[in-house]
Amino acid sequence: MAQSGFNDQDKDFEWSEMLRSFYFRGRLVLARLWWVIVLCLAIGISIQWFKQSQRKPVYQSNAQMVIDGQVTIPEGARYQEVFLNFFGTQIKLMNSQQVKERAEQRVAALHPELKPVYVHVSVLQSVDASAFDLSAVGEEPKYVSAYLDAVMHEFLAYKEERRNQTTEKFFLTIMEKVLEKQAEIEDLEEQKLNFQRSNNIVFITEQGNNAGSYLAELNNQRAGLRTEIRILNSMGHEKDTNLDALTESKLSSLDNGYERAKRQVEQLRAERDEFAIYMKPAHPKIRRLNQEIERQANLLNIFRRQTLGQLEDRRKQLEAELVNLDAIIADWEIKALKFSTLLAEFGRLNSRLESAKAVHARLLASIDSIDITQNTHQETISILEYASVAYPVVMDKNKQIALGALMGLMMGSGILAMVSMLDTRIVSAEDIGARYTPPVLGVIPLQQQKKGARLQLLQPGDDRVMFAESCRNIRSSLLFMDLDGKRPQMIVLTSSVPAEGKSTLASNLGITLAFAQSRTLLVDADLRRGRIHTEFDITVTPGLAELIEDPSLTLEDVTIQTETENLHVIPCGDYPERPGELLLSKRFEELLALMRSRYDYVIFDCPPVLATDDTPSFATKADAVIFMVRSNYTRSGQIKSSLDILELRGVQVDGFVLNFVDTRQPSHYYYYNRYNDYYNYRAKKKDPVKDKAKFSAS
Structure with missing residues (x-):
């Protein structure tokens, strides 16, 4: 019984998570394409306003028909008005094509001088009485009033004709049955008489x-x-x-x-x-x-x-x-x-x-x-008020604006829904797990900062608790990653396209490894657009490019000790003309062996896979390859193409890191709300007086 309840709870939780995920994706699309809704609203209102401005003036006439009540007929009569669905049936008859055609013919016969126009007739049941409220709308006022009167008269005449036809048909059927029974009686009496003649x-x-x-x-x-x-x-x-x-x-x-x-x-x-x-x-x-x-x-x-x-x-x-x-x-x-x-x-x-x-x-x-x-008058409906003089119908501007806005909103919502269905951007770790085999090593939350400002690197006792814990989580995934029985030493960070945050992650990952008392070397291997030097605010030259090109330089000549203990950085250096050949040179292989002997971990910040061919060629020499994905930015097709390129070189990606993750999305929102106090406990400043008062109250 307990197990069954647990399963039901999981099922409810999955439904709620799915709804939250749909809601979050909708917000992302709306935040990016909000102008589509505004444009569609404007288009819908404009189209509706244009249609109404081009419409000819119309006139409306009103009338009313009332139910007279119960009909008293002589005893023995079999006529009975059917009141089951009575009002709906009468409204259908009034709006029937037969009544409309007869009304047009009646107006044409009684008022040949009036020009026929299209008239829309609506019939509603009165709320507080057993009556029908009729209204007719058309372009010619006199024709509208005459047509509405004709509709009421022809409706009554049509009902009478239908009743008479039904009665006559029923009468003829009964008479036919009477004659059949009479002939049958005569035949039976003849058979009985013949039988009595033959038998005593x-x-x-x-x-x-x-x-x-x-x-x-x-x-x-x-x-x-x-x-x-x-x-x-x-x-x-x-x-x-x-x-x-x-x-x-x-x-x-x-x-x-x-x-x-x-x-x-x-x-x-x-x-x-x-x-x-x-x-x-x-x-x-x-x-x-x-x-x-x-x-x-x-x-x-x-x-x-x-x-x-x-x-x-x-x-x-x-x-x-x-x-x-x-x-x-x-x-x-x-x-x-x-x-x-x-x-x-x-x-x-x-x-x-x-x-x-x-x-x-x-x-x-x-x-x-x-x-x-x-011989009995059987009509239960009569005309209470004949058609009034037709008056012009004024356009309700607010209603037209609201109608146009509704049309535009529906059109915009449909466009956004279609875009959302066709959008292949990766949003959550669940998206990566559903599409690709390598695991997700960690998730980096989005850090709010001023536009153009650089994200500060991690510091000891950093107040950005969730950000720091996410970097430590990636470090732990690396430390306990078992590759052929040993931990990876040379680690390559790459992505599919630029601007996915791999340089920032490489810098913070190096810092977290150094915090764990590991000698760590961070190498900017992007010889085209390297930016590790901007993260640590150091000189760009001499760097990796000069170290490979100039045999007289040693590893110590280009290695810079950072403010973080145990962390050294080699910048990219001056951008060379042929960076791809440098990474494939014999000199670089010797340097890699030297780095492996002097440091516990060597992290390479490599260029995007789809941008250059440098990373696929160099990644074959690394112990582990970490692939960076930016939430709501990187498309699944870009990731697949990158993985295919790496696989052709014999490189297998060991894990993904999802960056710029909005903490309001379902998977983060759930844990953030529940464990936020736990993460921020150290950051909160304690007030001894308040703590003592709380302790006494408890």
């Missing part, structure tokens, strides 16, 4: 009822026969030479002799069992009882076979009766189905006939209501 409905109804009752009785009989046959089928199956209980019961009920023989056998067995207690099985009396028991058992078998034969005959008789009964039921089912089919057909004819008569009655009622509606 009373007889069919009575026969259908009788057939149903008789079929129910026959089905009951069939069910009884099937039950008895099922019982007989289950009788007579022997199990261990004994009859089942159902067969035994049936035998006992059919023949009394069987029952007597059965009791005699049981009695003899009882006597035998009694004598067997004290007599042997071979005793004559027991043998006589066994013979008697056997004789009675044979008699029982005879009774059983006779009875089973009777049952089998009975079952066959019942099956024959069931077959005969099934045939009779099938015949009667056909008869019953025939009767029910005839009755259903007759019922369907009756139902269709009654339905058609009901629809026919409703259609006749609708015709009656239409007749009542046609």
